[in-house]
Amino acid sequence: MQLNPSEISELIKSRIENFEQKVEARTEGTIVSLMDGIIRIHGLADAMQGEMIELPGDTFAMALNLERDSVGAVVLGSYGHLTEGDTAKCTGRILEVPIGNEMLGRVVDALGMPIDGKGPIDAKLTAPIEKIAPGVIERKSVDQPVQTGLKAIDAMVPVGRGQRELIIGDRQTGKTAVAIDAIINQANTGVKCIYVAIGQKASTVANIVRKLEEHGAMEHTTIVAAGASESAAMQFIAPYSGCTMGEYFRDRGQDALIIYDDLTKQAWAYRQVSLLLRRPPGREAYPGDVFYLHSRLLERASRVNAEYVEEFTKGEVKGKTGSLTALPIIETQDGDVSAFVPTNVISITDGQIFLETDLFNSGIRPAINAGLSVSRVGGAAQTTIIKKLGGGVRLALAQYRELAAFAQFASDLDDATRAQLELGERVTELMKQAQYSPLSIAEMGFSLFAANEGFLNDVDVKKVVEYEAAMLAYMKSNKADLIAQINETGDYNDEIAAAMKSALEDFKANGVY
Amino acid sequence: MTDFTTAARPYANAVYDIANQASALDSWGDALTNLSTVVSDVQMSELLNNPEMGKQQKGDMLIQVLGDKLDEQQQNLVRLMAENGRLSIMPDVRDQFEVARAKAENKVEAEVVSAFELTTQQTDELVNTLKNKLGCDVTLTTTVDESLIGGVVIKAGDTIIDASMKSQLDSLALSLGR
Numbered sequence: 001m002q003l004n005p006s007e008i009s010e011l012i013k014s015r016i017e018n019f020e021q022k023v024e025a026r027t028e029g030t031i032v033s034l035m036d037g038i039i040r041i042h043g044l045a046d047a048m049q050g051e052m053i054e055l056p057g058d059t060f061a062m063a064l065n066l067e068r069d070s071v072g073a074v075v076l077g078s079y080g081h082l083t084e085g086d087t088a089k090c091t092g093r094i095l096e097v098p099i100g101n102e103m104l105g106r107v108v109d110a111l112g113m114p115i116d117g118k119g120p121i122d123a124k125l126t127a128p129i130e131k132i133a134p135g136v137i138e139r140k141s142v143d144q145p146v147q148t149g150l151k152a153i154d155a156m157v158p159v160g161r162g163q164r165e166l167i168i169g170d171r172q173t174g175k176t177a178v179a180i181d182a183i184i185n186q187a188n189t190g191v192k193c194i195y196v197a198i199g200q201k202a203s204t205v206a207n208i209v210r211k212l213e214e215h216g217a218m219e220h221t222t223i224v225a226a227g228a229s230e231s232a233a234m235q236f237i238a239p240y241s242g243c244t245m246g247e248y249f250r251d252r253g254q255d256a257l258i259i260y261d262d263l264t265k266q267a268w269a270y271r272q273v274s275l276l277l278r279r280p281p282g283r284e285a286y287p288g289d290v291f292y293l294h295s296r297l298l299e300r301a302s303r304v305n306a307e308y309v310e311e312f313t314k315g316e317v318k319g320k321t322g323s324l325t326a327l328p329i330i331e332t333q334d335g336d337v338s339a340f341v342p343t344n345v346i347s348i349t350d351g352q353i354f355l356e357t358d359l360f361n362s363g364i365r366p367a368i369n370a371g372l373s374v375s376r377v378g379g380a381a382q383t384t385i386i387k388k389l390g391g392g393v394r395l396a397l398a399q400y401r402e403l404a405a406f407a408q409f410a411s412d413l414d415d416a417t418r419a420q421l422e423l424g425e426r427v428t429e430l431m432k433q434a435q436y437s438p439l440s441i442a443e444m445g446f447s448l449f450a451a452n453e454g455f456l457n458d459v460d461v462k463k464v465v466e467y468e469a470a471m472l473a474y475m476k477s478n479k480a481d482l483i484a485q486i487n488e489t490g491d492y493n494d495e496i497a498a499a500m501k502s503a504l505e506d507f508k509a510n511g512v513y
Numbered sequence: 514m515t516d517f518t519t520a521a522r523p524y525a526n527a528v529y530d531i532a533n534q535a536s537a538l539d540s541w542g543d544a545l546t547n548l549s550t551v552v553s554d555v556q557m558s559e560l561l562n563n564p565e566m567g568k569q570q571k572g573d574m575l576i577q578v579l580g581d582k583l584d585e586q587q588q589n590l591v592r593l594m595a596e597n598g599r600l601s602i603m604p605d606v607r608d609q610f611e612v613a614r615a616k617a618e619n620k621v622e623a624e625v626v627s628a629f630e631l632t633t634q635q636t637d638e639l640v641n642t643l644k645n646k647l648g649c650d651v652t653l654t655t656t657v658d659e660s661l662i663g664g665v666v667i668k669a670g671d672t673i674i675d676a677s678m679k680s681q682l683d684s685l686a687l688s689l690g691r
Contacts, residue, residue, distance in 0.1 A: 012689065015688070015689060016685065016689075019685050019688060023674065023675065023676040024674070025646075025672050025673070025674045026672070026673055026674075026675070027671045027672055027673070028668075028671060028672075028673040029671065042518070043671045044671060045670075045671045046671070058687055068519060069518040069519050069522075089673070
């Protein structure tokens, strides 16, 4: 006979003793129809929009349509045990999820219930999943970086704390890989991470959890998973739940990073719910408020000023700003960024990282299209050294793209053009980076410096990747002081430039690759 | 059920207005109750759903059944509802009419289900407490349901005050099962 840990007599005794049954007036209604997870309830005259409705069998529903004589609600979870005629009770509460440091290191569902088999979560606080984003007065502009550890992103499309940077691309272009690398790189930065998996295969989620554990990134991460087998309602609310968990850190003067993987599937889930609730369909059969669906979510990712944090924590945390950085992911179909949901989310976010199938297949990974990828606010948040050195790389790539068409006439070109082409090829090679191997600021700085100062010119294009690996290994073992210094301050001046130059010359003279 | 409520509302409101103006709320109330009872009858509802009978025929039949219990206006209501094919929602019209009437008279009908028979003193106390809580006159109907084990359940409209032993045990079971 298997007993579970909560079945100890003492425990049961104390729970019975402490059990509190409050008698309160509640509004009741009757389920009149039940189909595809949508219930219609007769009665419940004073139900609120978004209110949790209690159903038999410890099941809850969320009220979405308030009509004159009925309430339309979506069942959160399974609805096999419900029948027409069952009673539904108002709870007087808007849907809430547990929040707090206890959530870190855990895998939870869209309601914040643990699904990782590590026992119950002892979270002391809960917060409603739908909240209004901080207003204008409470915000602060973005000026601190979120280091993703990916050269191509940190140098060309930097992300600041509190920014919303969209990751967009077709299937199988490495969108999730970029996001996971960003989480792994937060291990020693104090940035808490929330990864919201929407409509993904359970095996994919399990894989991500394992990878994060392998790289020691699970301790500062919460995973909110609403898998493909979960009801559409759960997939629809999962991003809001995750956002609420992230806001806990933002509001207490900490920094958090949230990844929505992906919002296309959330929009599909919402479309399903809306159509079943008989809301009128619009473009691509999405309901009229699909823009608001994403804008209200992404607006909650923000940087708040110290006064807001102080007021929120009632003076407990002073002089600290908080931030919630969002990396929403959108999957496009055949590169079509002008579809409804992609255009919406592009217009909401502060820039996008555009991943392309062609680049991915030609071995450029991360497959970032440097021309179409932009960051509208991240520039202000870059560390000095990356900002100074990254500019050259961006320019080299832009010129390379313009001239790339002439590359096949290489022999007939003048020297200047040929030099640009060659640099471009090398920089493209240099921007390649393996998965799960984020770089520190100093390492990135050395790579970019080598490209800017012409150290790559006498390296064969095919050897650039090896050159970089050998060079970084050399620097780590021989110039540890310089690396530590750069990593600490992120400064860049003539002195550092000279030190880097001499270090690279040393490597040129002594290094092997 | 929901749709019936929506369909019944305009009829109920119109009937209430007429009855109120003519100060004939009681006579209309009785008429609607009679009509509902007849319409809900199994044989009658079979006839009313019979596609071979015309709409007018159905209305006339209903009027015949109730004979001179209906005055002219009430007969007109039956004809109108027959015309619109809405005779079957008569019980909903009655319910809504009574709701409107109770609201205007500031009255609430509350149902009390208890595990044991309530004493007169207990019902009086309940009526007084409910009066204070709901802010209107309360008419109580009491029933006994032994499955509650102890305590009472009070239903007034959509509002339920569940203070029964059964529901407390249920929620204790739920909280222990978590």
